[in-house]
Amino acid sequence: MFFKTLHVDFGVEWPYALGDSLASNGLLLVFCILVMINLRFYNPRKGRIIHLFALCLTVSSIWTAIVRFGLAVIFSDEHYLDFLDHSMPARFYMGFLITGCCALISTLWYNQEEQKENEKHKMDAEKMARDAELFKLRQQLQPHFLFNSLNSISALAATQPQQARKMIQQLSDFLRGTLKKEDQQLIGWKEELQYLNLYLDIEKVRFGHRLSTEISSDPEADSMLLPSMLLQPLVENAIKFGLYDTTEAITISLTARKENNYLVVTVKNPFDEETSRPSQGTGFGLHSVQRRLYLLYARNDLLSTEAAESIFTTTLKIPQA
Amino acid sequence: MTRALIIDDEPLARLIVKEYLQKYKEIEVLQECNDGFEGVKAIQQYQPDLIFLDIQMPKINGFEMLELIDQPPSVIFTTAFDEYAIKAFESHAIDYLLKPFSQERFDKAIHKMLDQRAISPVSKISEPLLEAASQTPPQSQRIVVKNGSKIKIIPVEDVFYLEAADDYVKIHTKDGAFLKNKTMNHFEQSLDKTLFVRTHRSTIVNIHQITRIDPYEKDGHIAILKNGAKVNVSKTGYVKLKEVLGI
Numbered sequence A: 001m002f003f004k005t006l007h008v009d010f011g012v013e014w015p016y017a018l019g020d021s022l023a024s025n026g027l028l029l030v031f032c033i034l035v036m037i038n039l040r041f042y043n044p045r046k047g048r049i050i051h052l053f054a055l056c057l058t059v060s061s062i063w064t065a066i067v068r069f070g071l072a073v074i075f076s077d078e079h080y081l082d083f084l085d086h087s088m089p090a091r092f093y094m095g096f097l098i099t100g101c102c103a104l105i106s107t108l109w110y111n112q113e114e115q116k117e118n119e120k121h122k123m124d125a126e127k128m129a130r131d132a133e134l135f136k137l138r139q140q141l142q143p144h145f146l147f148n149s150l151n152s153i154s155a156l157a158a159t160q161p162q163q164a165r166k167m168i169q170q171l172s173d174f175l176r177g178t179l180k181k182e183d184q185q186l187i188g189w190k191e192e193l194q195y196l197n198l199y200l201d202i203e204k205v206r207f208g209h210r211l212s213t214e215i216s217s218d219p220e221a222d223s224m225l226l227p228s229m230l231l232q233p234l235v236e237n238a239i240k241f242g243l244y245d246t247t248e249a250i251t252i253s254l255t256a257r258k259e260n261n262y263l264v265v266t267v268k269n270p271f272d273e274e275t276s277r278p279s280q281g282t283g284f285g286l287h288s289v290q291r292r293l294y295l296l297y298a299r300n301d302l303l304s305t306e307a308a309e310s311i312f313t314t315t316l317k318i319p320q321a
Numbered sequence B: 001m002t003r004a005l006i007i008d009d010e011p012l013a014r015l016i017v018k019e020y021l022q023k024y025k026e027i028e029v030l031q032e033c034n035d036g037f038e039g040v041k042a043i044q045q046y047q048p049d050l051i052f053l054d055i056q057m058p059k060i061n062g063f064e065m066l067e068l069i070d071q072p073p074s075v076i077f078t079t080a081f082d083e084y085a086i087k088a089f090e091s092h093a094i095d096y097l098l099k100p101f102s103q104e105r106f107d108k109a110i111h112k113m114l115d116q117r118a119i120s121p122v123s124k125i126s127e128p129l130l131e132a133a134s135q136t137p138p139q140s141q142r143i144v145v146k147n148g149s150k151i152k153i154i155p156v157e158d159v160f161y162l163e164a165a166d167d168y169v170k171i172h173t174k175d176g177a178f179l180k181n182k183t184m185n186h187f188e189q190s191l192d193k194t195l196f197v198r199t200h201r202s203t204i205v206n207i208h209q210i211t212r213i214d215p216y217e218k219d220g221h222i223a224i225l226k227n228g229a230k231v232n233v234s235k236t237g238y239v240k241l242k243e244v245l246g247i
Helices: A002-009 A014-041 A048-074 A078-141 A143-159 A161-180 A189-210 A231-245 A283-297 B011-021 B036-046 B062-067 B085-090 B103-119 B127-134 B184-190 B235-245
Strands: A186-188 A211-217 A225-227 A250-259 A262-270 A303-308 A311-319 B002-007 B027-033 B050-053 B074-079 B095-098 B142-147 B150-155 B159-165 B168-173 B176-180 B196-200 B203-206 B210-216 B220-225 B230-233
Touching: A002 A014, A014 A048, A014 A078, A048 A078, A143 A161, A143 A189, A143 B011, A161 A189, A186 A189, A189 A211, A189 A225, A189 A231, A189 A250, A189 B011, A211 A231, A225 A262, A225 A311, A231 A250, A231 A262, A231 A283, A231 A311, A283 A303, A283 A311, B002 B011, B002 B036, B002 B103, B011 B027, B011 B103, B027 B036, B036 B050, B036 B062, B036 B150, B050 B062, B062 B074, B074 B103, B095 B103, B142 B176, B159 B184, B168 B184, B184 B196, B184 B203, B196 B230, B196 B235, B203 B230, B210 B230, B220 B235, B230 B235
Parallel strands: A211 A250, B002 B027, B002 B050, B050 B074, B074 B095
Antiparallel strands: A186 A225, A250 A262, A262 A311, A303 A311, B142 B150, B159 B168, B159 B203, B168 B176, B196 B203, B210 B220, B220 B230
């Protein structure tokens, strides 16, 4: 196009027209790409129009200057140079127009991309928050525990209605406790123990003679504080691990004592050394407790586990203020 | 007469099944079992027509227990888990009762069972159910096998390699070899694909057991395991193996 215009309309000799159009168009292309790259990495929020205007003005001025002096160096024909000088304003306007279009299009494009990216980030973040929330709710409700307990109550209702009523009471108290507690709240060890006992009593009704518990709590620990809902997943883990990993009757033991300025709680359950890999499968329960401890105290050394002689021990240390 | 077993680790859960069964004089409960081990034994001993089966039980779950029985009886699942419900309904278990269930819901299951028995007295558990069963948990962490009268649970890390053997798969482990009535395809599907590679039509290998891979004959390779065993690696198997090992 440019070549045709030069050659036919302005009567420039064809070698000059060809060289001129190749050089100026090629250079313009390079400048346009530079403008695009510039806008990709530097895209100001404020004064965007002024920025674009200045950029295009500068670029097209530089382009025009290079074209002028470059071509003058390459071609020395006087007639042609004369034409070149006359065509400078037109060339400048054209360059400005083309770089302007490029700049505008790339600004719009990159803005749209950025917006898409932002939206995606936002959606991801929202999804993560939702998943976490759902997980928390599910954890609190513990559907398997709940439905199996209800099934036990249903079985008791016909033959031992008194026992059924007692279990409904225990289950209600336990659920109420679960709903009431806030994540950040600290509660006394004595209260937490009562709550754990409710849970253990229900599990004992479910599993009958297979489950027994041993609890030894130092009176010194009674008034010490710990985050609510922290221990229950550990005990639940111990029961699951113990009951589903062996076929014999099991004992879950729980101890609490004061050590320096820490409340130290241990939970022990038996496991089968032959088939279990407690070192690997610490379970999601333990993982979420670990995470909570980290969020509360910024420490990773408060929860530890140990497997020896068919006993799995979980030790929890809670710093006291 | 229908002869039945109740297999559930919670005594009260068994109690309620017994109670709901009281009005059916034609169904006799032969035994109650606390876990899958007792279940396998009792099924072999009594050859019952029907079992009420819980899923989450000590040591081996209900699905794993079914895998150990050559000709399983009719099954009614009783469980608080609804995760497996869809699979079970797609399959041909008689019914799937979600705890806690009512007498009415229970009656429905019993009638379904009685109807089916009227049509085909020897109602066997169907292949689709066993397939559904064996796919849970999605990625097996262990393989349950019967070794004589004993049941052995093999953690998958202890498996060296698996080898096709007629209608069985031979599982080579540090404690010796065990047979299981399954297909190679089943194991290829259910085992962790980052740990086990099907290197040949007739072999699946635990990649952590491989010490060396040597060229063998024209296009093939041979993998040498830590215990000295040599297993075949086909051309396509070699490609898969390289991919998993990242070489």
